[in-house]
Amino acid sequence: MDQTAAKVIEALGALAQEHRLALFQLLVEAGGSGMAAGAIAAALDVPASSLSFHIAHMERAGIVQRLRRGRSLIYSADYGAMNRLIAYLMENCCNGDHRCVDASTCSTFEERQIT
């Protein structure tokens, strides 16, 4: 297995869990300013130690970033990592075949970007 595939597997695994997928979505909504660990735990209704376990998993996989502000650790989504993950899936798991990702998926998305 090449190293790129290994990273992709880590990222997929990091998203393939109920709390972690919800957490990533939450961070995307929160945007660039991110969210403190405690606020995340409250929003997801998960004990602090469990949240810490899951978010460490995601950090290892490189899909979230953290920085400290005072006593709080602020987490935010790593958009670049998600970009690379989606690009990989498109190129390696779809083979450029329109049956996989059809035009509407991309064009709808591009329209939304322009707007």
Added chain:
Amino acid sequence: MDQTAAKVIEALGALAQEHRLALFQLLVEAGGSGMAAGAIAAALDVPASSLSFHIAHMERAGIVQRLRRGRSLIYSADYGAMNRLIAYLMENCCNGDHRCVDASTCSTFEERQIT
């Protein structure tokens, strides 16, 4: 958790493993005619029972399909499932933010489709 998220988690989990990611890529390369279980096991150098375990996982997740031809079971990639997975990631994990999936990811892909 809504039912869509549950399906997405299943699909992500089905791809988040060395043999299974390689297997999906193999099926995409193989195209619409698919591949027999034995040929897949040989290509991936995995014992038949292990292959069967992994591919059953993928079938449960709805990312591969199978049909019987004589003694062989022919598996093929479900492009629609991959399309829906990618669309979900774009919409729910990127929030239409260009920092996530930038134009080049989509436009490169669309050029390749037209070619």
Added chain:
DNA sequence: TTGATATTTTCATAACTATAGAATCATTGG
């Protein structure tokens, strides 16, 4: 039918992942 072939299912085991309370560490305000 019988034997060969293709594949799955069963089984035991090892490895990994999730959960959450308790202990610990880091930072700040008084």
Added chain:
DNA sequence: CCAATGATTCTATAGTTATGAAAATATCAA
């Protein structure tokens, strides 16, 4: 310095996933 706050790490336990040999199932050809 000390207490309070925000968060992680430790620990134990339960649950899930991966592995591969052996047994069972399905199909075909002679």
